[in-house]
Amino acid sequence: MGFKQLIQIISLLTVVSANSLVLHETRPAAPAGFTSQGAASADENVTLRVALKSNDVAGLQAKLMSISTPGSADFRQWLTADEVKSYMAPSTATVSAFTSFASANNLTHSVISPHGDWLSMTLPVSHANTLFAADFQKFTHESLTEPITRTLSVSLPSELVGHVDVLHPTTAFIMPNARFRTRAAASPARKFTMNTNSRIARGLAKRNDSSGVPASCTVDAFLIGPACIQDLYGIPTAPATASSTGKNTLLVTGYQNEFANTADLKSFLQQYRPDISSDTTFTLQTLDNGTNSQIPDDAGPEANLDVQYSIALATGIPVEFLSVGGGTTDADLFPEMLDTITYLQALETPPTVITTSYGDNEGNFGPTLAAKMCDGYMSISARGVSNLFASGDGGVRGGHDNHFQCSNNTFIPVFPGTCAYITSVGSTQDFTPQTVAPFSSGGFSNFFPVPQFQAAAAAAFIRGLPGDFAGIFNKSGRGFPDVSFAGTGFTIIEGNFTTGQSGTSASSPGFAAVVSLINDRQETSCPALLAAGKPVLGFLNPWLYSAGAQAGLTDITEGKNFGGACSPSVVAFNATKGWDPITGLGTPVFDKLLAAAMA
Numbered sequence: 269m270g271f272k273q274l275i276q277i278i279s280l281l282t283v284v285s286a287n288s289l290v291l292h293e294t295r296p297a298a299p300a301g302f303t304s305q306g307a308a309s310a311d312e313n314v315t316l317r318v319a320l321k322s323n324d325v326a327g328l329q330a331k332l333m334s335i336s337t338p339g340s341a342d343f344r345q346w347l348t349a350d351e352v353k354s355y356m357a358p359s360t361a362t363v364s365a366f367t368s369f370a371s372a373n374n375l376t377h378s379v380i381s382p383h384g385d386w387l388s389m390t391l392p393v394s395h396a397n398t399l400f401a402a403d404f405q406k407f408t409h410e411s412l413t414e415p416i417t418r419t420l421s422v423s424l425p426s427e428l429v430g431h432v433d434v435l436h437p438t439t440a441f442i443m444p445n446a447r448f449r450t451r452a453a454a455s456p457a458r459k460f461t462m463n464t465n466s467r468i469a470r471g472l473a474k475r476n477d478s479s480g481v482p483a484s485c486t487v488d489a490f491l492i493g494p495a496c497i498q499d500l501y502g503i504p505t506a507p508a509t510a511s512s513t514g515k516n517t518l519l520v521t522g523y524q525n526e527f528a529n530t531a532d533l534k535s536f537l538q539q540y541r542p543d544i545s546s547d548t549t550f551t552l553q554t555l556d557n558g559t560n561s562q563i564p565d566d567a568g569p570e571a572n573l574d575v576q577y578s579i580a581l582a583t584g585i586p587v588e589f590l591s592v593g594g595g596t597t598d599a600d601l602f603p604e605m606l607d608t609i610t611y612l613q614a615l616e617t618p619p620t621v622i623t624t625s626y627g628d629n630e631g632n633f634g635p636t637l638a639a640k641m642c643d644g645y646m647s648i649s650a651r652g653v654s655n656l657f658a659s660g661d662g663g664v665r666g667g668h669d670n671h672f673q674c675s676n677n678t679f680i681p682v683f684p685g686t687c688a689y690i691t692s693v694g695s696t697q698d699f700t701p702q703t704v705a706p707f708s709s710g711g712f713s714n715f716f717p718v719p720q721f722q723a724a725a726a727a728a729f730i731r732g733l734p735g736d737f738a739g740i741f742n743k744s745g746r747g748f749p750d751v752s753f754a755g756t757g758f759t760i761i762e763g764n765f766t767t768g769q770s771g772t773s774a775s776s777p778g779f780a781a782v783v784s785l786i787n788d789r790q791e792t793s794c795p796a797l798l799a800a801g802k803p804v805l806g807f808l809n810p811w812l813y814s815a816g817a818q819a820g821l822t823d824i825t826e827g828k829n830f831g832g833a834c835s836p837s838v839v840a841f842n843a844t845k846g847w848d849p850i851t852g853l854g855t856p857v858f859d860k861l862l863a864a865a866m867a
């Protein structure tokens with residue numbers, strides 16, 4: 269073979285291999301706040317989680333819509349773990365495509381999900397760069413203790429196209445500190461910094477002119493406690509009666525080393541639920557070597573908020589706290605979220621209600637990761653789980669107030685709120701009337717289209733807008749939140765100090781408690797059905813958007829959220845009659861929502 273011929277063969281091979289890589293996902297730059305420190309070293313090992321395509325996502329979507337839509341023949345006939353797996357498992361062709369690729373490239377992988385649709389493999393950066401046309405770099409962020417390894421672009425060898433949904437970590441940059449909570453008052457407490465012009469202060473002032481604010485609605489200055497919330501929504505204080513079957517449980521997720529302190533819980537119950545045993549507590553579940561330190565200084569404000577209000581409001585419902593480990597230095601919330609999904613998928617009897625107060629800007633997840641995680645949430649909802657998430661605290665500008673890094677007026681939606689298969693909970697404040705909490709995140713997805721059950725509600729809202737908002741938000745996207753709940757000035761006890769917390773983090777556990785108590789009443793009225801896994805509310809959304817359930821919600825029509833035009837003070841959306849992307853369909857009226865559920 270002559271030299272020239274050899275060159276031709278080599279260049280032919282190069283062309284073939286270049287052609288055989290198909291761009292999978294790319295982003296023009298890392299999100300604001302992340303800075304590249306240059307290429308990751310070639311021999312650094314990167315552990316990639318690989319999502320294989322499930323064999324019938326569309327089939328599960330159709331089935332879930334049917335079983336969650338009032339009036340259908342199989343309404344609330346929730347699926348078993350095996351039934352869900354039959355849709356979610358990858359096909360044999362997909363498994364063998366990946367297995368051949370792995371063995372051809374000396375890759376060892378392990379299956380890390382009960383459905384077999386997530387794998388893990390560790391390989392050197394140099395190998396990953398070549399196999400996936402990536403350019404792994406080290407990125408720093410002021411909130412990170414260590415740099416993270418990411419690439420701005422990832423491709424798939426053509427033989428994996430249609431078989432692999434996601435490679436992570438590649439182009440997803442999930443922010444550190446993904447909790448949706450802002451401190452409403454300083455600790456050690458009782459030095460309240462909230463300014464008296466705030467709407468919550470005005471709401472409390474209205475109490476003086478006896479205009480219907482529950483007398484229980486002040487604990488101290490501007491803070492409220494469980495009694496106020498029970499009075500506001502008519503939430504029963506009598507303990508759940510049927511939960512001894514252990515089938516109706518409320519799970520609170522805990523990430524990023526947020527620990528729920530049992531001594532704080534006890535003193536919270538002593539002070540704010542003196543009518544129930546202060547020994548009432550949660551069952552600890554752990555994943556990934558998660559712990560639950562009981563050192564007072566380790567008490568997490570998020571975990572304490574979520575657990576104290578879940579237990580104080582869902583009277584008598586068994587509450588579990590799931591502490592997921594591994595979440596500090598890598599600062600990527602994704603492993604904790606994925607491992608929660610796969611943990612739940614494996615349970616024969618999953619909790620009936622889940623509340624999560626964490627998330628991040630949708631764009632930071634990126635389209636492929638968000639889509640695969642949303643499929644995972646769909647698989648959990650199909651089991652008859654009401655899976656609630658805080659909508660975020662940045663108004664129209666992401667999960668947190670992102671105006672500091674704002675360069676244009678584009679609104680930033682928040683995930684998982686933008687996934688149609690979870691229920692997103694926004695925040696309100698005030699009492700007469702209840703109004704928007706301006707931090708309440710809401711908007712429209714750039715990745716997920718509006719689901720059928722929400723289409724009319726979202727279209728009505730968009731029709732009422734004053735301008736066309738072209739380029740500001742995506743009018744064909746899934747809108748969030750779905751519902752709302754009080755979220756300002758919640759008293760908590762943290763490390764033996766009383767403090768106040770505000771955020772959609774406060775709202776999600778509250779709404780979750782309401783759903784749990786409705787499940788309990790259903791169980792009481794028909795224990796045999798619950799034993800069969802049938803009548804719990806399960807996936808809520810199509811029911812919530814039905815006329816029946818709307819009669820059990822107070823439509824919030826006053827107030828606006830912030831974050832337009834790159835500024836927290838510039839208003840964005842208004843609350844309107846009907847669904848709006850700040851407060852959703854509204855806040856619960858317990859007895860009416862219960863009646864709608866039983867209808």
Ligand SMILES: *[C@@H]1O[C@H](CO)[C@@H](O)[C@H](O)[C@H]1NC(C)=O
Nearest residue numbers: 310311312313314390391392
């Ligand atoms: C990467 O993993 C291989 C195989 O386990 C190991 O031999 C190598 O030392 C690791 N590289 C680094 C930089 O840690």
Ligand SMILES: *[C@@H]1O[C@H](CO)[C@@H](O)[C@H](O)[C@H]1NC(C)=O
Nearest residue numbers: 370371372373374375376395
């Ligand atoms: C795979 O690994 C073996 C030894 O572990 C080595 O001999 C072989 O060259 C490797 N093949 C590739 C394609 O890297």
Ligand SMILES: *[C@@H]1O[C@H](CO)[C@@H](O)[C@H](O)[C@H]1NC(C)=O
Nearest residue numbers: 469472473474475476486489
């Ligand atoms: C109610 O009125 C009293 C007396 O006028 C005043 O001291 C108090 O601050 C008011 N409460 C609120 C919450 O505004």
Ligand SMILES: *[C@@H]1O[C@H](CO)[C@@H](O)[C@H](O)[C@H]1NC(C)=O
Nearest residue numbers: 555556557558593594595607
């Ligand atoms: C949990 O701890 C064990 C023992 O230290 C370790 O082998 C394992 O890798 C850890 N698992 C995770 C997910 O961190």
Ligand SMILES: *[C@@H]1O[C@H](CO)[C@@H](O)[C@H](O)[C@H]1NC(C)=O
Nearest residue numbers: 300631673674675676677678
């Ligand atoms: C607006 O800013 C966001 C990040 O803040 C960015 O992702 C987006 O591409 C920008 N849009 C335009 C039109 O420049």
Ligand SMILES: *[C@@H]1O[C@H](CO)[C@@H](O)[C@H](O)[C@H]1NC(C)=O
Nearest residue numbers: 713714715716717742744745
């Ligand atoms: C808007 O949303 C639709 C539906 O989800 C999506 O297909 C489209 O790509 C989005 N457009 C932009 C500019 O993000």
Ligand SMILES: *[C@@H]1O[C@H](CO)[C@@H](O)[C@H](O)[C@H]1NC(C)=O
Nearest residue numbers: 531532535564763764765766
């Ligand atoms: C908590 O604070 C109270 C006073 O508010 C004190 O009596 C009690 O000893 C403290 N408990 C702990 C464990 O520090």
Ligand SMILES: *[C@@H]1O[C@H](CO)[C@@H](O)[C@H](O)[C@H]1NC(C)=O
Nearest residue numbers: 732733734735828840841842
């Ligand atoms: C919100 O309401 C105000 C007052 O009615 C109106 O001027 C403004 O245009 C509305 N903004 C939006 C986005 O609907």
